[in-house]
Amino acid sequence: MKRYLYLVFLVLVLLLAACSPNKRNSPLEIASFRLIKTVEFEPRISKAFYYQAGETVYAMYPETHQIQIRKNGKIVNSIGGMGSNNANFMSLADFCVASDGSIYALDSSTKVIKRFTAEGKFISSMKLSYVQQPHKLALGTQQTVYVFDAASSEIIAFNLLDGSELYRFGRFQLQRVDQLFANRDYVVAYDKSRDQSVQFSSLGQHISNDTGQIVYDAYNNAISRSNDALVSKMSAAWLPLTGKVIAMTISQDTLALVVDAQVRLLKLDYAPVL
Numbered sequence: 001m002k003r004y005l006y007l008v009f010l011v012l013v014l015l016l017a018a019c020s021p022n023k024r025n026s027p028l029e030i031a032s033f034r035l036i037k038t039v040e041f042e043p044r045i046s047k048a049f050y051y052q053a054g055e056t057v058y059a060m061y062p063e064t065h066q067i068q069i070r071k072n073g074k075i076v077n078s079i080g081g082m083g084s085n086n087a088n089f090m091s092l093a094d095f096c097v098a099s100d101g102s103i104y105a106l107d108s109s110t111k112v113i114k115r116f117t118a119e120g121k122f123i124s125s126m127k128l129s130y131v132q133q134p135h136k137l138a139l140g141t142q143q144t145v146y147v148f149d150a151a152s153s154e155i156i157a158f159n160l161l162d163g164s165e166l167y168r169f170g171r172f173q174l175q176r177v178d179q180l181f182a183n184r185d186y187v188v189a190y191d192k193s194r195d196q197s198v199q200f201s202s203l204g205q206h207i208s209n210d211t212g213q214i215v216y217d218a219y220n221n222a223i224s225r226s227n228d229a230l231v232s233k234m235s236a237a238w239l240p241l242t243g244k245v246i247a248m249t250i251s252q253d254t255l256a257l258v259v260d261a262q263v264r265l266l267k268l269d270y271a272p273v274l
Contacts, residue, residue, distance in 0.1 A: 027273045028219050028221075028272060028273060029219075029232070029237075029271055029272075029273050030217070030221050030232040030235050030237040030268050031237060031269045031270055032239075032269045033232075033237060033238075033239040033266045033268065034266060034268075035264060035267075036265050036267045037265040038262050038263070038264050038265070039073060040261065041059050041262065041263060042261060044061060044261075045060060045061055045246075045258055045261065045263070046060050046061075047059070047094070047179075047258060048060070048256045048258050048263040049095075049097040049249050049251055050251050050263075051097055051118060051251060052253075052254055053101060054118050056070065056071050056076075056101065057263055058070075058095070058097055058103065059263060060092065062092060064080070064082075065080045065082050065089040065091065065092040066078050066081055066092070067079040067080055067103065067120075069119070069120050077120040078120070079116055079120045086114070086125070087116075087120075089107045089110075090109035090110050091108045091109035091110075092107060093107065093135055093136070093137075094180070095137075096137060096138055097251060098139055098142070099142075099252070100118070101118030102115055102123070103115065103116040103117075103118070104137065104139060104145065106134055106136070108134050111128045111134055112127055113125065113128065113137065126160070127163060128147060128156075129163070129165065131147060131149050131156060132150075132151035133150040133151035134147050134149060135147075135149065135177065136177050136178075136189075138180040140157070140182040141184055143159060143161055144157055144158070144159065144160065144166070144182075145158050146182050146187055148177040148180055148189065150176075152168075152171065153170070153171055153174045153175055154168050154170045154174065155168065155169055155170045155180070155187060155189065155200070155204070156168050157169075157204070167204055168204070169200060169204030169205075169206075170198070170204070170206075173198050174198060176191045176193060176194075177189040178192040178193075179213055179248070181214070181215045181216070182202065183202075183216055183220075184202060185220060186202060186207075186216050186220070187200045187204070188214050188215065188216075190213040190214070195211060195212060195226070196210070196211060197209070197214040197224075211224070211226070213226075214233075215250045215255075217250060217253065217268060218253070219270075221233070221235070222234060223250070225241075225248045227245055228240060228241055229241055230255075235271075241259070243260050244260050245257055245259050246259070246260075253268045253270075254266065254268070255268070
């Protein structure tokens, strides 16, 4: 009888495992990088994100402390401008976009992270405690945000639910950070002056130092950007680049590259891992 019950239990476990909708059970590698759209902006944007569900491009103008929102090439809203209101910034240092399209913007002067809807409506703010000079930020998960403190040269992980500090790392590996990337498993700090990415686990353990700016896709395929090419570090995918590349971000399966006054959107085409 016990053996029969065990067999029934085993069959149920196998059936549940087979029906589980986990993309990570079927790893894919990048087959190619495909340009799908080029969006023209005014000069001096420093960073851009693409929100696929809303077909929206967000671009940051650090000199005017603004984040511009565009759909189908048209400006639909602008967040910021210098000021002390909820929708303004005293010093816009960085921003990122979550998987639901919500915007997180870092004000380095007031040491506050402000959250907005995908359309640019203010939602809430989070005060950063025990941070001297917040400079860059990146979202790891729905509950964790990473902030680079330029004064102490370390990355600080915060809980987005209550604003509490979780841990710090990178003091002995980092000097300068121009772009900060994070996902569920990795945190990557890119130093443009050295053209070097310092990689950490999401818990802060130092992994490696690599040439170029590196980000990871949903399958944890590493993508490296230099001034002249995009390279998948897990496959043979490669794409030459033209123009002056300023920054690269990734949202789901789409890269957003700031090249001069353009935002180039590149789709990641996948193939099964053999």
